[in-house]
Amino acid sequence: MTSEVRITPSILNANFEDLENEISRIAQVSDLLHLDVMDNVFVPNFTFDFASASALIGKSEIPVDAHLMVADVDLIAPQYAQIGCASVTIHAEATKDITRTLKEIRGAGARSGLALKPATKFHDYIRYIDDVDMFLVMTVEPGFGGQKFMAEMLPKISEIRAAVGDRPIWLQVDGGISESTIAMACEAGADTFVAGSAVFNSEDPAQMVRSLRALAQAVQK
Secondary structure: OOOOOEEEEEHHHOOHHHHHHHHHHHOOOOOOEEEEEEEOOOOOOEOOOHHHHHHHHHHOOOOEEEEEEOOOHHHHHHHHHHOOOOEEEEEHHHOOOHHHHHHHHHHOOOEEEEEEOOOOOHHHHHHHHHHOOEEEEEOOOOOOOOOOOOHHHHHHHHHHHHHHOOOOOEEEEEOOOOOOOHHHHHHHOOOEEEEOHHHHOOOOHHHHHHHHHHHHHHHHO
16 A cells, blocks of 8 residues: 555564564555564674565565665665565665665665664765665664664754655654654654554554554644
């Protein structure tokens, strides 16, 4: 499904022993599945290698939004686009040739995303704006789920929204998105929301996705 508000549940907090069923629980109400790929190098945690991620992507009932928190991302990112991800996001801090890698992602048929860690200034990367289909603002330090939303990132979200203007660029936030934080992120200018623990730690993940969408849509009215 598509809408002006996009909810992309992260499986980082899902039951890794039963991921197919976990995905099925939210597939009918979500826009994309957010796949956090960590290598225990760029961030201090490990989730999937390319083989296990590929298997999951191939079985997903909904399009996959791959968030690559890995070293050597210039080599790895195009491969995720080639195997069918709808969107592939690289970290500015890990990428050696941002323009080339973003163009290779697009060339393989996926949306290109550029992620910024909390301490990373958008101003340093604004020159890549026309190579980007989505900016991702990290509202926690990448590497672990369940962290508290960093409200001090709201001005960065607003700065990017102003710079994007009328371009068809999504503005995603990742980290601590819940029923108590999604409205403020939306008010700042975000339109695409990663929610992990809020969704998969709830009694009814699908209903939580609906609730988050409604709260964001209420801000846009």
